Amino acid sequence: MAALSEGAPAGFAAPALGRNRVAVVLLAAAAVLTVAQYGGLLPAALHRVPESAVPPFAPMLDAAFNFVKDDLGLLALTRWLTEGLQWVLDVTANLLFGKRRWPNLGPIPWTAIAAVAGVVGYYLGGWRLALLGAGVFIWTALIGQWKDAMETMSVLVVAAPLAFAIGLGLGILAWKHRAVDAALRPILSALQTLPFFTYLLPAVIFFKVGPTAGAVATTIYAIPPMILMTTLGLQKVPAEVVEAGEMSGATRWQLLRHVYLPSARTEILVGVNQVIMLCLAMVVLTAFIGMPGLGAKLLSMMGSFKLGRSFEIGITIVLLAVMLDRMSKAWVVKQPVHHEKGTSWWRCHIHLVVGTVLFAAFCVLGQFVEVATEIGRRQSFSQGKLIDTWIKSFLAIDAVQAVTGFLRAFVNVQILIPFRNFLLSIPTPAFILAVMAFAMWLGGRRQAIVAGVFFGLVALSGWWDRSVITLYSVLSAVAIAALIGLPLAIAASRSERWSRRILLACDTAQTFPSFVYLIPAIMLFGITDIAVIFSILIFAMVPLIRYTVEGLRTVPAEMTEAADMAGATAMQKLWKVQLPLALPTMAVGFNQALMFAFFMVIIAAFIGTQDLGQELQRTLAGTDLGKNFVLGLCVALMALTFDLVILKWAKDRKRALGLD
Amino acid sequence: MKKTTTALVAGILTALPWAVMAEDSSDPIVIPVHNWSSQIVMSNVVGQIFEEMGLNVEYVTTDSQAVYESVRLGDVTLEMEVWEGAFGASFRAAMEKGGIVDVGDHDAVTREDWWYPMWTKEACPGLPSWEALNDCAELFQTAETGEKGRYLDGPVDWLKHGQERVEALDMDFVVVNAGSAAALWAEIGAAEADQKPIVVFNWTPNFAEAVWPGEFVEFPTWVDGCDKDPSVGPNPDALYDCGNPADGYLKKAAWDGMEDKWPSAYAVLEKISFTNPQIAEMARLVDVDELEPEEAAEEWLATNEDVWRSWVE
Numbered sequence: 007m008a009a010l011s012e013g014a015p016a017g018f019a020a021p022a023l024g025r026n027r028v029a030v031v032l033l034a035a036a037a038v039l040t041v042a043q044y045g046g047l048l049p050a051a052l053h054r055v056p057e058s059a060v061p062p063f064a065p066m067l068d069a070a071f072n073f074v075k076d077d078l079g080l081l082a083l084t085r086w087l088t089e090g091l092q093w094v095l096d097v098t099a100n101l102l103f104g105k106r107r108w109p110n111l112g113p114i115p116w117t118a119i120a121a122v123a124g125v126v127g128y129y130l131g132g133w134r135l136a137l138l139g140a141g142v143f144i145w146t147a148l149i150g151q152w153k154d155a156m157e158t159m160s161v162l163v164v165a166a167p168l169a170f171a172i173g174l175g176l177g178i179l180a181w182k183h184r185a186v187d188a189a190l191r192p193i194l195s196a197l198q199t200l201p202f203f204t205y206l207l208p209a210v211i212f213f214k215v216g217p218t219a220g221a222v223a224t225t226i227y228a229i230p231p232m233i234l235m236t237t238l239g240l241q242k243v244p245a246e247v248v249e250a251g252e253m254s255g256a257t258r259w260q261l262l263r264h265v266y267l268p269s270a271r272t273e274i275l276v277g278v279n280q281v282i283m284l285c286l287a288m289v290v291l292t293a294f295i296g297m298p299g300l301g302a303k304l305l306s307m308m309g310s311f312k313l314g315r316s317f318e319i320g321i322t323i324v325l326l327a328v329m330l331d332r333m334s335k336a337w338v339v340k341q342p343v344h345h346e347k348g349t350s351w352w353r354c355h356i357h358l359v360v361g362t363v364l365f366a367a368f369c370v371l372g373q374f375v376e377v378a379t380e381i382g383r384r385q386s387f388s389q390g391k392l393i394d395t396w397i398k399s400f401l402a403i404d405a406v407q408a409v410t411g412f413l414r415a416f417v418n419v420q421i422l423i424p425f426r427n428f429l430l431s432i433p434t435p436a437f438i439l440a441v442m443a444f445a446m447w448l449g450g451r452r453q454a455i456v457a458g459v460f461f462g463l464v465a466l467s468g469w470w471d472r473s474v475i476t477l478y479s480v481l482s483a484v485a486i487a488a489l490i491g492l493p494l495a496i497a498a499s500r501s502e503r504w505s506r507r508i509l510l511a512c513d514t515a516q517t518f519p520s521f522v523y524l525i526p527a528i529m530l531f532g533i534t535d536i537a538v539i540f541s542i543l544i545f546a547m548v549p550l551i552r553y554t555v556e557g558l559r560t561v562p563a564e565m566t567e568a569a570d571m572a573g574a575t576a577m578q579k580l581w582k583v584q585l586p587l588a589l590p591t592m593a594v595g596f597n598q599a600l601m602f603a604f605f606m607v608i609i610a611a612f613i614g615t616q617d618l619g620q621e622l623q624r625t626l627a628g629t630d631l632g633k634n635f636v637l638g639l640c641v642a643l644m645a646l647t648f649d650l651v652i653l654k655w656a657k658d659r660k661r662a663l664g665l666d
Numbered sequence: 667m668k669k670t671t672t673a674l675v676a677g678i679l680t681a682l683p684w685a686v687m688a689e690d691s692s693d694p695i696v697i698p699v700h701n702w703s704s705q706i707v708m709s710n711v712v713g714q715i716f717e718e719m720g721l722n723v724e725y726v727t728t729d730s731q732a733v734y735e736s737v738r739l740g741d742v743t744l745e746m747e748v749w750e751g752a753f754g755a756s757f758r759a760a761m762e763k764g765g766i767v768d769v770g771d772h773d774a775v776t777r778e779d780w781w782y783p784m785w786t787k788e789a790c791p792g793l794p795s796w797e798a799l800n801d802c803a804e805l806f807q808t809a810e811t812g813e814k815g816r817y818l819d820g821p822v823d824w825l826k827h828g829q830e831r832v833e834a835l836d837m838d839f840v841v842v843n844a845g846s847a848a849a850l851w852a853e854i855g856a857a858e859a860d861q862k863p864i865v866v867f868n869w870t871p872n873f874a875e876a877v878w879p880g881e882f883v884e885f886p887t888w889v890d891g892c893d894k895d896p897s898v899g900p901n902p903d904a905l906y907d908c909g910n911p912a913d914g915y916l917k918k919a920a921w922d923g924m925e926d927k928w929p930s931a932y933a934v935l936e937k938i939s940f941t942n943p944q945i946a947e948m949a950r951l952v953d954v955d956e957l958e959p960e961e962a963a964e965e966w967l968a969t970n971e972d973v974w975r976s977w978v979e
Contacts, residue, residue, distance in 0.1 A: 215732070612846045614846075
């Protein structure tokens, strides 16, 4: 917590004075309780909520689920939906990797898909994107991962449009009806903070193990940003445009279809980009519930200690992500082309024609040349073993071992473990009071009360110790990420070129499937807290760096010029002008870093932790829906508390600085 | 595509006599695959045998514990590797609920216990006896465990009782739980780099034997009741004061509707039995020769025709 509060300036504006005093009182109360605990004066019931006082949330939730599932017939409904979804997935599965289902045409040769991707790339962004589009698919085929990649894609091509359609529909509804908006908002924030393991189990129970559950979990995961972007875009449509539409006598439907949606095109397409990226991130993680494809392959490669090939799969996922990201962004920028009247049909649709011809040609070729259809393991160019030896020889370097040995002996034993033990030693009520003090100080009374309620619920869940350990990993990782990331971002923001480079690195790091980070973490640091924190910190550093760079670079030029004219040194300018002005944006980055850390800490259970993630992973193997939800909610409640407080602070601060 | 066509044609040809005899359903037999190689290859081997018989087969990736629930419900038709130690409990629980049947054991036996890679023995020559291991405890210490040695146990949910055993036998070890099998291998791999002694949870048959030769630690021999009756085993007041059974079963299980729906496939499944070397060979094809599981299964079927022909006929 100390690390978090460092972000705030000491002397806050006048209206906060009373607030600060309350915060200090709360903190003092927490300190008194803690000291009392150390002195052995505190009754046990005040140290931890006694087992007998923990309400049976899990059985209650289970009963509620069973009621909805069986008595209200939701299971029958979802199983019926599953059939439909299964049918669609079977079609894509047949086309992409030749699953024996209707229409029994596939698999489409990889050469044909690569050619089409090239043409689409060319249409959207010229030669560079064409090269990227075709190149990614050629790489995938040559490295021998075609089938796995297509298994993943077969779900992605269903889940992404589904998420888009649902998100767009809900977004429009939320924009039209205030009530829908009000009802959706809390659900959306909860969805965005719930750990993904919590999406997975209900998906399996309601939609059957395998691709259907994977598709459903992926879709749900990707919907929220689409709703938000749609609403945002529609709200921004200028009144004049709408009036013009009304004057030409458009009906409500026409108004929506021909006026609102085209005007909100950019935001909607940004939403599409987000949907695609989230879908890809999630579809890999659904390997945990038996979704075949790249994610499952990655898990099994990691399970048999094939670092080189895990790494190659990681690269394939990154390449796919980069390609989809670049293409959808190019689509955002690209304005619709209007041809002159009288242009022949094929000239208007030249890309469509070329694409179709190439597609057909390669399909025919694939009938005769087997290599053009699929490349087996033996013909592929995978270099797994070579990379294995590289990684092993890197780890054997004495300097590397000395550094990791030192980090283990010093950071882990001297700092991290004592910090964890300290957090665990604080009595529950004192902990809640301290969190409330923090919320009071940064946010205000409302935030403090919400924080108290949220953490109170966590305490009542009966998973307090595990929640504290989760929080400990998150806070340590974000603090270390800030120590490394902030200086890096500040240095990079000084030049245009370096800013661009570091942002590109951030983009790439973010598309890497999160659990690829786990193996190097274990190999470097063993199964220890530091390995867990290391894997989280790589992931959490990305938003920190990105928002810091953006915050610093968007400081108004007048301000920095004024500082220059006043004769400020570079250091003074940075500390007195740029950082204070960038702080609200940086706080948003901080918040994102925390959210990412809460996401990653759950995956880090794979290394070996004693936190909520470990219990969550355990529930996946069973049908313990109630427990799964309680654990997921603990994570979500803690994450939401930070989210509320920090965003409130950033908003207040922005207003105070006149940046809004 | 060509390959599948030829396989199909071959399948139909060989299946002709069968098609007359058996009235197996044409619905696909759903075979679950998990995330370790021998199981994936074995499932593919069995799947390809069924395809040879003219049946339809489909593979689904599932969790290895949750699969028993799926078998019970008929979502999945069979399970090729039921390990006594790892999945015995889930299997028995599903048996009690009904819907799943025991289709007999493989010849192969399974063993799960404390294990060390060979280089450890150089530092601690008294191994594999557990007393010798305990005397070398300081060799296994890490920054976090202080004076005591570290024993790396499997994930907590595997319920391997490492902690109980350390207490029961009064050993100078701290038990640390890995989060996954991958984490275990990563630790062994890291220890391999500088030949550091390490003792971890491991099992056989397993690909790791081929990558890192090693041995199991010999604990007091398993006696029935060691996990239920404190008086059994060397420590009269504690449970888990013996090693795990050195010859655990490896079973096949199936959905109880399988016999009616695919009688001939079920008959074959009953006869199928793999040995430890055969399973190791399957794992080797994938883990060392780096074949894809389907290819490994084709390869295994081609070189071991005499073995599996007898099951089909």
